[in-house]
Amino acid sequence: MKYQTRIFLAVAAACAFAGNSYAAVTAEEAKQLGTTLLPWGAEKAGNKEGTIPAWTGAPKPPANFDPKNPTYRPDPFHDEKVLFSIDHKNMDKYADKLSEGIKALMQKYPTFRLDIYPSHRVVNNPKLFNENAIKNATACKTTDNGLKLDGCWGGTPFPIPKTGAEVMWNRMFKYDGFSFFSPSCLSWIVDANGNIANGGVWDFYAYYPIFNPKKTTPIANDEYFEKIRLNYRAPARMAGQKLVVHDNVDMVSIGRRAWQYLPGQRRVKLTPDIAYDTPSPSGGGAVTTDDSAVFYGALDRYDWKLVGKKEMYIPYNEFRGVDKNICPSTVMVQKNHLNPDCMRWELHRVWVVEGTLKAGLRHMYHKRVVYWDEDMPGVGIADNYDAAGKLYRVIHSFPISFYESEGGATDEWVGYDLAAGIYTYQHTVTDGTGWAHIPPKPENFFSSEALAGEGIR
Numbered sequence: 001m002k003y004q005t006r007i008f009l010a011v012a013a014a015c016a017f018a019g020n021s022y023a024a025v026t027a028e029e030a031k032q033l034g035t036t037l038l039p040w041g042a043e044k045a046g047n048k049e050g051t052i053p054a055w056t057g058a059p060k061p062p063a064n065f066d067p068k069n070p071t072y073r074p075d076p077f078h079d080e081k082v083l084f085s086i087d088h089k090n091m092d093k094y095a096d097k098l099s100e101g102i103k104a105l106m107q108k109y110p111t112f113r114l115d116i117y118p119s120h121r122v123v124n125n126p127k128l129f130n131e132n133a134i135k136n137a138t139a140c141k142t143t144d145n146g147l148k149l150d151g152c153w154g155g156t157p158f159p160i161p162k163t164g165a166e167v168m169w170n171r172m173f174k175y176d177g178f179s180f181f182s183p184s185c186l187s188w189i190v191d192a193n194g195n196i197a198n199g200g201v202w203d204f205y206a207y208y209p210i211f212n213p214k215k216t217t218p219i220a221n222d223e224y225f226e227k228i229r230l231n232y233r234a235p236a237r238m239a240g241q242k243l244v245v246h247d248n249v250d251m252v253s254i255g256r257r258a259w260q261y262l263p264g265q266r267r268v269k270l271t272p273d274i275a276y277d278t279p280s281p282s283g284g285g286a287v288t289t290d291d292s293a294v295f296y297g298a299l300d301r302y303d304w305k306l307v308g309k310k311e312m313y314i315p316y317n318e319f320r321g322v323d324k325n326i327c328p329s330t331v332m333v334q335k336n337h338l339n340p341d342c343m344r345w346e347l348h349r350v351w352v353v354e355g356t357l358k359a360g361l362r363h364m365y366h367k368r369v370v371y372w373d374e375d376m377p378g379v380g381i382a383d384n385y386d387a388a389g390k391l392y393r394v395i396h397s398f399p400i401s402f403y404e405s406e407g408g409a410t411d412e413w414v415g416y417d418l419a420a421g422i423y424t425y426q427h428t429v430t431d432g433t434g435w436a437h438i439p440p441k442p443e444n445f446f447s448s449e450a451l452a453g454e455g456i457r
Contacts (some may be wrong), residue, residue, distance in 0.1 A: 025160045030137040033159055039130035040123075040158030041170075042374040051119065051347050052311065055375065058124035058403045060442065070404055071182070071434030075319035077101030077344075080117055086313070087113035089358070096345065097312050099371060102239060103381035104418055109336045120317055122401040123375040123408070125175050126233050128169040128213055129155045139218075142166065147300055152219050154210045158376070164304030164353040167197065167372060171295060173225065174378035177407035178211045179440035184432025185230075186329075189284030192421035194335030199424065200281035203235035207440050210249070221250035227446040239263075242451045243281075245274065251298035259448035268452045276301065277364045280415075286424040287415035291395050294382045295370055301363050302355035309351055312371055314381055316346040318398050322412070322429055329430050338414055338425060349374045365392065376401070378410035386419075393417050398428070402437070409435040 017159035036042050038055055046054040056215055059076040062371050066072070086094050086138045088106040092454045093105065098114075105112045125133075132155025140152035146165035149157060157173050187199030219225070232241040240263035248254040258271040274281065275297055279286040290297035320342060321327050327342035355368040365384040373379040382395040401408035409429075418425040429435060444450055 025137050025162070027138055027227055029160055030134070033134045033137055033393070037159070039133045039159065040125060040156040040377075041133070041161070042121075042123075044117060046351075047311065050438055053119060053121060055121040055123070058122050058401060060121065061403050065404065067404060071429075072323075073319060073400065073403065073434060075317075075323065077117070077317060078119065078320070078402060080141060082115045082117060085113050085115050094313070097310075099312070099369070099381045099383050099394070100391060101381065101418075102313075102396075103415075104391050105337065105394060105416060108421075111340070112337045113208065113228075113340045114313055114345040115340060115343060116313060117317075117344050117346055119348060121348075121375050122403070122404070124214070124316065124401060124406050125155075125243065125261060129157065129175050129406075131212065133159045138400045142169070145300075146304070148221050148250055148418040149219060149299075154212070154215055154219060161306065161351070164306040164355070165299055167306060167351045167353050167377070167388040168295070168299055168370075170377040171372055173210070174376065174410060175211065175407055176206070176378070176410055177208070177405075178209045178213065179205075179438055180407070180409075180435055181205050181438045182432060182435045184233075185427050185429060186234075186431060187282040187427070188329060188425040189286060190333060190334045190423050190425075191284075196333055197236050199284055199426075200238050203231040205229045205426075205441060205445070213440055218250055219438050220347075222254060223247070223249055223375050225249045229446050231443075242454070243271075244446050244448060244451060246446070252300045255298070259451055261451040261454075268448050270448075280424070280426070283355055283424045283426065284414065284422065285418045286420070286422045287395065287426070288392065291382070291384070291393065291415050292413070293378060294372075294380050294397050295368070301361045302368065303358055306355070307352040307353045307354050307369075309374070311347055312350045312381075313345045314348055314350060314371065314373060314379065315350060315398055316344060316373075316379065316398060318344055318412075319400050320344060321398060322409075322434065324431050332367065332430050333425060336371045336421070337416065337423060350380060351377075362424075376408065376410055379407065380457065381446060392419060397426075402435075405437050407437065 046052045060073045064077045132153035140157045157169045169306045182204045185204040186201040189197045189199045210225045226247040228245045230243040232238040240262040245258045258274045260271045262270045272380045350371040353370045357366045366387045367385040369383045371380045379397045379399045384393045386392040398412035399410040414425045
């Protein structure tokens with residue numbers, strides 16, 4: 001596979017770590033942060049063609065935004081027109097800016113297309129996150145073959161990444177918020193015949209202790225970086241189920257712990273298999289657990305090589321697609337793929353990381369090529385390959401940023417199984433009331449005891 005890659009800064013091959021710690025960047029390199037580079041490491045300037053703008057920050061809320069109803073965010077770019085479209089007929093013209101997976105979708109489905117809009121760089125990180133990112137440039141490093149961190153603070157761990165693993169850590173510590181909530185997340189599963197099934201509807205709570213604005217110490221490997229809770233309301237077979245997931249910074253030695261309340265059994269059980277290539281609980285067999293939000297989980301089964309940086313068309317500013325008044329699920333979810341009329345694609349700079357399965361370890365994907373946006377490292381595309389080297393599944397995010405507060409929603413995503421012809425649209429609020437930052441719930445809200453105490457039949 002060829003990439004017309006423009007290498008940014010010094011790119012080091014990360015095929016093997018030899019068990020050593022990687023030193024942070026030099027003080028001279030770090031001086032770029034806040035000048036030519038933004039605190040989180042993205043290039044401040046636009047490209048020379050003017051098709052990628054300089055970063056200017058979050059857009060102003062549109063006139064019809066109601067601060068009393070912050071979960072509904074009207075599209076601040078609703079007046080913009082499509083610049084051009086890319087489909088199977090003209091994709092060769094834009095091939096260098098398309099992932100192999102996106103091209104495969106165009107080849108498989110003539111109705112799949114990308115509508116390209118003007119690009120907007122809208123990330124809006126909090127001041128403390130940015131200050132910590134700058135601090136991390138010379139303080140944060142990986143240890144234990146890239147699987148643990150040392151000396152890192154609650155910001156982008158590696159604003160000037162030198163290895164593929166460092167870029168993947170940046171994704172894990174992306175900033176969506178300290179604590180946020182959606183009262184109606186859901187999942188859709190569409191089979192090859194176009195039959196649509198509801199994979200679940202749930203209230204979703206997320207809490208990121210590492211981003212606590214009162215935290216005054218570096219991040220420890222044995223502390224939690226994320227706690228989430230899902231309270232299922234539909235379909236009937238899942239109503240009343242509850243799930244709590246705890247992720248440690250060290251996701252290998254300590255790992256993930258998850259508890260599930262099953263109303264039919266009226267008990268809480270430890271669920272050890274919500275990781276790696278275990279089928280996603282609400283994905284209908286179309287995706288793995290670590291496909292979630294493009295990639296979500298431990299890094300230990302792959303060697304992560306940093307290929308470089310390039311310009312690419314990726315989903316961005318998907319306000320239209322999550323607006324239930326414009327693109328409810330009856331409009332958005334259709335046979336073969338999501339409705340292109342509801343999608344917005346923009347040109348952005350992305351980090352390209354290639355993951356190769358380590359010898360002696362197993363996963364249904366033997367290679368993953370991941371493209372992460374330079375501004376919001378939870379936004380991007382993953383092309384996943386099977387043991388024969390054949391493109392197997394394609395995952396992409398469905399992101400928006402918050403214009404009324406810091407952070408965004410970058411965990412909505414869609415996964416396409418090219419072999420089976422099925423797909424799943426996950427974690428969407430298309431028919432719901434969106435996302436909102438909320439004060440953090442008490443720690444015991446994310447405990448197995450809380451699930452047992454609140455359980456109903």
